[in-house]
Amino acid sequence: MTDIFIAGVGMTAFGKQLDRSLKHLGAEATGLALADAGAAQRDIEAVFFGNCVQGHMEGQDMIRGEIVARAMGIERVPVINVENACATASTALHLAAAYVRSGAADIVLALGAEKMFSTDRARMFGAFDGAWDVHETEANRDILLAMGEGVAVPEGTMSTQPYSIFMDVYAAMSRAHMRTYGSTQAQLAAVAAKNHVHSTGNTLAQYRVPFTVEEVLKAAPIAYPLTLPMCSPISDGAAAAVICNATGLKRLGGGRDRAVRILASVLQTGSERQPTDYDRHVSRLGAARAYELAGVGPSEMDVAEVHDATATGEVIEVEALGLVRPGEGGLAAERGETAIGGRIPVNPSGGLECRGHPIGATGLAQVHELTLQLRGEAGGRQVAGARLGIAQNGGGIVGVEEAVTAVTILGR
Amino acid sequence: MTDIFIAGVGMTAFGKQLDRSLKHLGAEATGLALADAGAAQRDIEAVFFGNCVQGHMEGQDMIRGEIVARAMGIERVPVINVENACATASTALHLAAAYVRSGAADIVLALGAEKMFSTDRARMFGAFDGAWDVHETEANRDILLAMGEGVAVPEGTMSTQPYSIFMDVYAAMSRAHMRTYGSTQAQLAAVAAKNHVHSTGNTLAQYRVPFTVEEVLKAAPIAYPLTLPMCSPISDGAAAAVICNATGLKRLGGGRDRAVRILASVLQTGSERQPTDYDRHVSRLGAARAYELAGVGPSEMDVAEVHDATATGEVIEVEALGLVRPGEGGLAAERGETAIGGRIPVNPSGGLECRGHPIGATGLAQVHELTLQLRGEAGGRQVAGARLGIAQNGGGIVGVEEAVTAVTILGR
Numbered sequence: 092m093t094d095i096f097i098a099g100v101g102m103t104a105f106g107k108q109l110d111r112s113l114k115h116l117g118a119e120a121t122g123l124a125l126a127d128a129g130a131a132q133r134d135i136e137a138v139f140f141g142n143c144v145q146g147h148m149e150g151q152d153m154i155r156g157e158i159v160a161r162a163m164g165i166e167r168v169p170v171i172n173v174e175n176a177c178a179t180a181s182t183a184l185h186l187a188a189a190y191v192r193s194g195a196a197d198i199v200l201a202l203g204a205e206k207m208f209s210t211d212r213a214r215m216f217g218a219f220d221g222a223w224d225v226h227e228t229e230a231n232r233d234i235l236l237a238m239g240e241g242v243a244v245p246e247g248t249m250s251t252q253p254y255s256i257f258m259d260v261y262a263a264m265s266r267a268h269m270r271t272y273g274s275t276q277a278q279l280a281a282v283a284a285k286n287h288v289h290s291t292g293n294t295l296a297q298y299r300v301p302f303t304v305e306e307v308l309k310a311a312p313i314a315y316p317l318t319l320p321m322c323s324p325i326s327d328g329a330a331a332a333v334i335c336n337a338t339g340l341k342r343l344g345g346g347r348d349r350a351v352r353i354l355a356s357v358l359q360t361g362s363e364r365q366p367t368d369y370d371r372h373v374s375r376l377g378a379a380r381a382y383e384l385a386g387v388g389p390s391e392m393d394v395a396e397v398h399d400a401t402a403t404g405e406v407i408e409v410e411a412l413g414l415v416r417p418g419e420g421g422l423a424a425e426r427g428e429t430a431i432g433g434r435i436p437v438n439p440s441g442g443l444e445c446r447g448h449p450i451g452a453t454g455l456a457q458v459h460e461l462t463l464q465l466r467g468e469a470g471g472r473q474v475a476g477a478r479l480g481i482a483q484n485g486g487g488i489v490g491v492e493e494a495v496t497a498v499t500i501l502g503r
Numbered sequence: 504m505t506d507i508f509i510a511g512v513g514m515t516a517f518g519k520q521l522d523r524s525l526k527h528l529g530a531e532a533t534g535l536a537l538a539d540a541g542a543a544q545r546d547i548e549a550v551f552f553g554n555c556v557q558g559h560m561e562g563q564d565m566i567r568g569e570i571v572a573r574a575m576g577i578e579r580v581p582v583i584n585v586e587n588a589c590a591t592a593s594t595a596l597h598l599a600a601a602y603v604r605s606g607a608a609d610i611v612l613a614l615g616a617e618k619m620f621s622t623d624r625a626r627m628f629g630a631f632d633g634a635w636d637v638h639e640t641e642a643n644r645d646i647l648l649a650m651g652e653g654v655a656v657p658e659g660t661m662s663t664q665p666y667s668i669f670m671d672v673y674a675a676m677s678r679a680h681m682r683t684y685g686s687t688q689a690q691l692a693a694v695a696a697k698n699h700v701h702s703t704g705n706t707l708a709q710y711r712v713p714f715t716v717e718e719v720l721k722a723a724p725i726a727y728p729l730t731l732p733m734c735s736p737i738s739d740g741a742a743a744a745v746i747c748n749a750t751g752l753k754r755l756g757g758g759r760d761r762a763v764r765i766l767a768s769v770l771q772t773g774s775e776r777q778p779t780d781y782d783r784h785v786s787r788l789g790a791a792r793a794y795e796l797a798g799v800g801p802s803e804m805d806v807a808e809v810h811d812a813t814a815t816g817e818v819i820e821v822e823a824l825g826l827v828r829p830g831e832g833g834l835a836a837e838r839g840e841t842a843i844g845g846r847i848p849v850n851p852s853g854g855l856e857c858r859g860h861p862i863g864a865t866g867l868a869q870v871h872e873l874t875l876q877l878r879g880e881a882g883g884r885q886v887a888g889a890r891l892g893i894a895q896n897g898g899g900i901v902g903v904e905e906a907v908t909a910v911t912i913l914g915r
Contacts, residue, residue, distance in 0.1 A: 169770035
């Protein structure tokens with residue numbers, strides 16, 4: 092199969108950017124990715140643009156990518172507008188790679204951009220409602236929340252402030268994991284503390300404040316066992332990658348020594364299963380396929396970026412990816428195995444919990460991090476000698492499970 | 504390049520279907536396409552799902568395709584949610600073809616589904632607002648409407664009922680065409696009358712009532728020179744196509760003799776130009792590329808389905824596609840050249856004006872029509888001996904021109 096390369100990456104700082112438009116964010120990330128690839132606007136033969144909430148937030152849907160492309164001076168080429176809930180940017184990457192492989196283009200752009208912050212908090216948190224089947228929200232929510240039964244919720248551990256319904260689901264998933272495997276709230280805190288320490292090395296992260304396990308446990312509660320530093324925030328931001336084949340790489344000149352290969356890009360949807368049937372977890376299915384395509388196994392991974400929308404997300408995902416044994420996602424963090432310097436560093440960027448989670452951009456932010464890591468350009472957060480990296484990016488709920496997971500394996 | 508085939512097509516009746524959900528419409532079109540291709544759900548390796556307005560209409564965005572796929576019993580495969588305003592379904596087709604060509608799958612589904620009707624008329628017509636740059640709507644609208652200056656608007660020829668802003672833009676485009684080429688309102692009426700006569704042969708069309716030129720001219724005004732039968736209606740509906748390579752076609756068994764080839768699928772965005780600079784019209788650029796890819800010319804086309812969101816749309820598009828001489832799109836209809844039995848039949852299905860325009864489904868409805876025509880299965884509206892067909896599907900406005908046009912050439 093044709094080799095597909097990441098010739099360059101770029102991303103904005105993630106955070107609250109009320110004064111910047113989607114065009115500004117998209118243009119900045121694209122400009123950085125083009126410069127990183129040694130490419131100009133005219134080199135881009137197609138744009139795969141991911142965004143989720145601009146329709147909900149400001150009535151802009153349908154042609155979001157064309158608007159951003161025009162603002163960036165990219166004209167006359169195919170522009171594809173993609174959505175896949177929190178896995179949107181990985182979907183853009185998946186399509187970009189397939190498009191180049193199809194022979195339709197040599198050099199294309201995958202871009203994810205999202206503006207979520209608003210002074211209208213109800214609208215802001217309501218943006219997540221569309222990531223469920225709106226005709227089944229209550230029925231599915233009840234089934235998902237029932238997962239958490241059988242584990243006592245201590246008094247005063249549920250926030251009274253508005254937050255996304257997804258945090259209640261993650262809390263129920265956390266308690267189900269505690270019940271099934273005997274995992275603990277302290278283990279979740281270890282995941283979060285590790286990611287917050289990692290984030291101090293990432294100048295683009297939304298939060299860059301180190302936390303101890305004790306500080307995470309004592310922080311403001313969201314929904315037991317989750318506390319605030321265990322949860323990804325609302326974010327604005329954009330991330331981009333220039334994707335090409337060998338011909339494209341040659342055309343860009345000089346980039347080959349820094350190019351990273353896409354060894355596998357898998358999009359996996361689920362099928363009916365019980366929420367705690369971890370063996371049929373959508374990420375387990377997707378990862379199995381990705382390892383097969385890449386011809387490598389989980390033990391060969393040097394670094395991982397996974398979808399820690401909460402610390403529990405990281406726990407479940409590192410297990411599903413086979414990076415740790417079933418039930419030991421939290422324990423691995425407690426033991427330091429998933430910290431930079433450990434056996435398999437996870438979320439050296441700080442993850443969604445600290446880097447932030449502009450949902451249509453996150454998948455490409457993960458790819459941005461892995462690309463820097465595999466090129467040895469991650470500075471103070473560099474994972475020594477990283478040659479193979481894996482990213483997992485999940486999104487939405489259909490029925491009672493994740494709607495989609497994207498698993499990407501990159502290599503030098 | 505790998506041959507890419509349409510193994511089967513299916514579509515629902517278009518029209519007002521308040522009691523049916525997006526899932527029902529999508530499942531019906533898919534079931535028909537699968538049956539037509541001799542395929543089962545388990546044969547489908549990826550789904551490209553197009554929809555534009557469900558976020559606006561009912562808060563459902565992000566994972567629309569996964570929801571519909573699950574309702575259809577298609578599980579565990581990649582599902583891609585695509586938007587591109589009124590060119591959404593053609594974009595799904597474009598991606599489906601590229602995905603198969605990339606080697607990622609042998610058999611995939613392209614599906615467009617849209618529910619637009621609502622008892623809330625303000626919300627219903629507001630659905631089109633997202634197809635503009637919402638931060639520039641007024642400035643761009645003023646420039647576009649100024650196109651129509653210099654042609655007098657007779658009294659009583661502007662509707663006072665609510666309608667889509669796009670009809671005002673099309674009215675201005677109509678008057679600019681009249682001013683530039685001396686085309687007439689009667690020519691536009693000839694286009695509409697021709698399509699309404701065509702529609703009487705299409706049992707899936709929203710309107711199947713023949714009109715004479717005089718009846719079109721005397722009908723209720725929308726925005727001069729447009730009257731009601733010259734304008735596409737609000738519609739609900741879905742259309743689907745099973746796309747595959749030769750391996751897939753073999754696997755499906757027996758379909759080869761009916762398979763239609765995709766000779767070209769081009770997505771074209773525009774660049775800065777004056778609205779009346781017809782030589783640089785986005786469809787002219789897209790068509791030139793499509794003819795080049797297919798290795799055929801406009802004179803070889805046997806049948807066309809073009810984006811007659813209004814009769815003026817058809818006039819401008821048949822000129823841009825090179826099917827008639829510049830300025831003669833209306834004249835060609837008046838002369839009967841674009842009617843079934845004429846030199847180059849255009850919109851034998853009745854077009855958007857009569858078949859209806861569920862915006863996320865229209866591109867695949869055009870492909871449905873061309874596929875039937877090229878297979879000789881179009882019944883009373885069959886274009887005799889059709890071997891090559893072209894579809895053009897446009898969408899949205901960026902700056903002051905069409906955001907995107909899709910040009911597809913099919914052949915036996």
